[in-house]
Amino acid sequence: MLDLRAIVDDYLQRCFAAEERPRVTELAVLLDVSREHVSRQFAAIYGNSLSGYLKQAQLAYAKQLLVASSLSTCRIAYMAGYGTRRNFHRVFRVSTGTSPDVFRRSRNVSSQNDEASAPYPQSSRVPQ
Numbered sequence: 028m029l030d031l032r033a034i035v036d037d038y039l040q041r042c043f044a045a046e047e048r049p050r051v052t053e054l055a056v057l058l059d060v061s062r063e064h065v066s067r068q069f070a071a072i073y074g075n076s077l078s079g080y081l082k083q084a085q086l087a088y089a090k091q092l093l094v095a096s097s098l099s100t101c102r103i104a105y106m107a108g109y110g111t112r113r114n115f116h117r118v119f120r121v122s123t124g125t126s127p128d129v130f131r132r133s134r135n136v137s138s139q140n141d142e143a144s145a146p147y148p149q150s151s152r153v154p155q
Contacts, residue, residue, distance in 0.1 A: 031069055034058070035077070039084050048108035049081040086122055089115065093131040100127045 038057065042049040054077075055062040069077040089107035092098060098106070104115030119127045 031065075031072060035069070035080065036084075039081070039088075042108055043088055043106065046105050046108060048110065049085060051078050051081065054081075085109075086119070089119065089127070090130065090134075093127055094134045100131075103127070 035054065038054050039049055051066060052062050055065045058065055060068075066077045069075075069080070073080070085107055089103055089109070092103045092106060093100070096103075100115065101112040104110065104112045107115070109115035109118060116126060119125075119130070123130060125133075
């Protein structure tokens with residue numbers, strides 16, 4: 028049996044590298060199954076929706092870029108597949124309750140305080 032999570036994570040990495048939004052439909056085409064089939068299979072195995080997992084990974088990647096880089100939020104919006112800065116800000120605020128800029132400032136202050144105590148560098152992979 029295929030490791031569906033590994034396939035999905037590989038797909039996410041390719042989307043982010045190409046600065047494209049991850050889509051269930053596109054993933055289904057790559058797997059040569061229907062959108063409904065891959066969604067049902069993912070939910071049965073992992074207990075959450077595939078579309079929700081893709082959105083969560085997309086947001087996690089954007090958060091990682093906000094904290095670990097000095098890239099503009101416009102650039103991060105494109106890199107994470109949101110298309111426009113406006114769309115990124117809207118989705119980010121709905122999901123987190125704050126703007127990307129406020130999130131970045133709050134994390135940069137706390138990461139400067141924690142930097143000396145960090146035992147190892149953070150991973151560059153999309154959080155699971």
